[in-house]
Amino acid sequence: MxxxxxxxxxxxxxxxxxxxxxxxxxxxxxxxxxxxxxxxxxxxxxxxxxxxxxxxxxxxxxxxxxxxxxxxxxxxxxxxxxxxxxxxxxxxxxxxxxxxxxxxxxxxxxxxxxxxxxxxxxxxxxxxxxxxxxxxxxxxxxxxxxxxxxxxxxxxxxxxxxxxxxxxxxxxxxxxxxxxxxxxxxxxxxxxxxxxxxxxxxxxxxxxxxxxxxxxxxxxxxxxxxxxxxLHERVDAMEALGEAIEKCIERRGTVVIPAFAVGRAQTLLFHLSRLRKAGRLRGVPVYLDSPMAISASKIFCRHLGDHRLTPEQCEETCDVPQYVRDVETSKQISRSHEPKIIISASGMATGGRVVHHIKQFAPDPRNLILFAGFQAAGTRGARMVEGARSLKIHGEQIPLNAEVANLPMLSxxxxxxxxxxxxxxxxxxxxxxxxxxxxxxxxxxxxxxxxxxxxxxxxxxxxxxxxxxx
Structure with a gap:
């Protein structure tokens, strides 16, 4: 010393x-x-x-x-x-x-x-x-x-x-x-x-x-x-997620899911893998637009003793999304009008690529911004869940006409x-x-x-x- x-x-x-x-x-x-x-x-x-x-x-x-x-x-x-x-x-x-x-x-x-x-x-x-x-x-x-x-x-x-x-x-x-x-x-x-x-x-x-x-x-x-x-609702998280997504897809909308790259993204992908295995969400592309979440999912599968999933379940989970690593591809899926699911960080919409997706999809009532857990006071996510009708993003006021929902049982x-x-x-x-x-x-x-x-x-x-x- x-x-x-x-x-x-x-x-x-x-x-x-x-x-x-x-x-x-x-x-x-x-x-x-x-x-x-x-x-x-x-x-x-x-x-x-x-x-x-x-x-x-x-x-x-x-x-x-x-x-x-x-x-x-x-x-x-x-x-x-x-x-x-x-x-x-x-x-x-x-x-x-x-x-x-x-x-x-x-x-x-x-x-x-x-x-x-x-x-x-x-x-x-x-x-x-x-x-x-x-x-x-x-x-x-x-x-x-x-x-x-x-x-x-x-x-x-x-x-x-x-x-x-x-x-x-x-x-x-x-x-x-x-x-x-x-x-x-x-x-x-x-x-x-x-x-x-x-x-x-x-x-x-x-x-x-x-x-x-x-x-x-x-x-x-x-x-x-x-x-x-x-208290979390005692409902099947996979069913709640599936119903919310299917309702949006039926009206030809896009589902944007702000999710923490570590933890929530992997859980969401696991539920989506089960939905797809059950024959639901066929033909609906799923994008994981977070390089960090992609890497975290690989780490998740290396630590098999730290969670409940088998190696086969880990593989199925990681095979669900199309991985978006670069900014240009992220911009392309944001410009696309096809029904789709985008999972992107951050979980409270405080920063990262998901903010750009929210800016793009929030004005259209066909779309769904779907949160997956707790939203801290003062965050953009909390304001949306509480019923805000517009958002300040990158210095602009963006109208919030999309459906906003939260599934706290996914927390x-x-x-x-x-x-x-x-x-x-x-x-x-x-x-x-x-x-x-x-x-x-x-x-x-x-x-x-x-x-x-x-x-x-x-x-x-x-x-x-x-x-x-x-």
């Missing part, structure tokens, strides 16, 4: 037996997951995500984490989604050099997601400068594709269920959370105290991902609440009942349950339910709050 780093550590580290969590993200919002854990012998981040949504949230990404470059030893990553991993390149850009510890599946997916995030930020900055959208002159990316590639050098993947040591008295273990490939919840122990970070919990009986594993006793629980006030997130099922496996009440990673109404509903049904002590932390764990 160099002298500068030692000086910063001396001023930032807690007292000898102090153990705390500072909530630097996912507090009062469903994005920007970042928890700073400070113990006597280590300082680490659990997750290092980007804030997404409205301008106020996005601007938080420019606020640096205090003393991070000098004093944070490691980042423990629950999974690869950008709201949990996307700040890592900025952290490295600011001089941090430590270990990023994740499962192998998460590390493989971050090889795709992080450079793509840097690329999109560069493109967005260039586009803003070209069109004059930004208040900043010039608009700059938060980080570049090269910054993201540099961050990948610090990944140190480990296996599920294998206890790892961070410092003399601090150790942790990744356990399966479902949700997406490689996703985990983290059991972290410092001395005699244990804290469990749920990450994003997956669904029970999901046709693609395995069930979340049973959590063990813990002193403190940091619990996500994305669907804390909602990879546990609903309120499934969250309760998961935490009910913890037989001894934690000393405190911190409810995070949800919109305020969702977090509050889950807090009330846990307190009423289980009698546990709960708290909803605010942004920047520091909790001392006795």
């Amino acid at each position: 160099n002298a500068a780093k030692g000086t910063a550590r001396e001023t930032a580290m807690p007292a000898a037996d102090e153990f705390s969590i500072r909530f630097l993200g996912a507090a009062g919002t469903v994005t920007g997951s970042r928890y700073l854990v400070e113990a006597a012998d280590t300082r680490l981040l659990v997750d290092c995500g980007l804030f997404q949504g409205g301008r106020e949230l996005r601007e938080r990404n420019w606020e640096e984490i205090p003393h991070a470059a000098e004093t944070v030893d490691a980042v423990l990553l629950t999974h690869a989604h950008i709201d949990h991993s996307g700040y890592l390149p900025r952290l490295v850009k600011n001089g941090w050099a430590g270990r990023i510890v994740s499962t192998t599946g998460t590390a493989d997916l971050c090889q795709l997601l992080l450079p793509d995030s840097g690329f999109l930020q560069e493109k967005d900055a260039d586009f803003s400068n070209h069109r004059g959208f930004s208040r900043h002159k010039p608009a700059l990316p938060l980080y570049t594709q090269d910054d993201a590639k540099a961050a990948l050098e610090y990944f140190a993947p480990v296996d599920f269920e294998t206890e790892q040591e961070l410092a003399d008295s601090t150790r942790f273990k990744f356990r399966r959370a479902g949700h997406i490939l490689g996703a985990s919840f983290i059991e972290l122990t410092t001395g005699s105290r244990k804290v469990t970070f749920s990450g994003d919990l997956g669904r029970y009986d999901d046709p693609v991902m395995k069930d979340p594993e049973v959590p063990l006793e813990t002193d403190y629980l940091v619990l996500e609440s994305t669907y804390g006030n909602r 990879g997130h546990a609903d309120a009942d499934e969250i309760m099922r998961w935490i009910s496996a913890i037989k001894k009440p934690p000393r405190m349950t911190f409810i995070t990673h949800g919109e305020p109404t969702a977090s509050e509903a889950l807090r009330q339910r846990i307190e009423k049904e289980l009698g546990w002590k709960c708290k909803i932390p605010v942004q920047g709050e520091r909790a001392i764990l006795a």
Whole structure:
């Protein structure tokens, strides 16, 4: 350790037996997951995500984490989604050099997601400068594709269920959370105290991902609440998807499905493969217009032990779409008037190629914009699901005459009942349950339910709050 780093550590580290969590993200919002854990012998981040949504949230990404470059030893990553991993390149850009510890599946997916995030930020900055959208002159990316590639050098993947040591008295273990490939919840122990970070919990009986594993006793629980006030419809997801698509195709429309390249795209393709195998959707072309989703699907099929699909099912799933890799082909399918299905990122329509498809197909009432899960407040997807009749895209107001629908049962997130099922496996009440990673109404509903049904002590932390764990 160099002298500068030692000086910063001396001023930032807690007292000898102090153990705390500072909530630097996912507090009062469903994005920007970042928890700073400070113990006597280590300082680490659990997750290092980007804030997404409205301008106020996005601007938080420019606020640096205090003393991070000098004093944070490691980042423990629950999974690869950008709201949990996307700040890592900025952290490295600011001089941090430590270990990023994740499962192998998460590390493989971050090889795709992080450079793509840097690329999109560069493109967005260039586009803003070209069109004059930004208040900043010039608009700059938060980080570049090269910054993201540099961050990948610090990944140190480990296996599920294998206890790892961070410092003399601090150790942790990744356990399966479902949700997406490689996703985990983290059991972290410092001395005699244990804290469990749920990450994003997956669904029970999901046709693609395995069930979340049973959590063990813990002193403190940091619990996500994305669907804390909602229940998924108990309907067949394949049938709901098939009916929505067939209705649109019958009126000679195009179905545009904004979908996260990692997780939702693979689940959608699996359901489409079953529909096609059942003799439905014949003659309707399916386009996967996302180079990252194409690569993610290949990674998915390499990690057969991390999900339920057999090698044959993986092959059938990957054979469903026509893959669109280049921009010119993407433009051609957008100009085409033939009935078709386009799956493209991002899942909340905040950026990427899907925004161009929405711009093209939103004005025509024959078409369908079909969402496949949670839409965070302030995102373009949320506004559409809430009934907006026009959209601002690339500085233009675009009329929204197309049908808009959401199939939340396709979400990879546990609903309120499934969250309760998961935490009910913890037989001894934690000393405190911190409810995070949800919109305020969702977090509050889950807090009330846990307190009423289980009698546990709960708290909803605010942004920047520091909790001392006795």
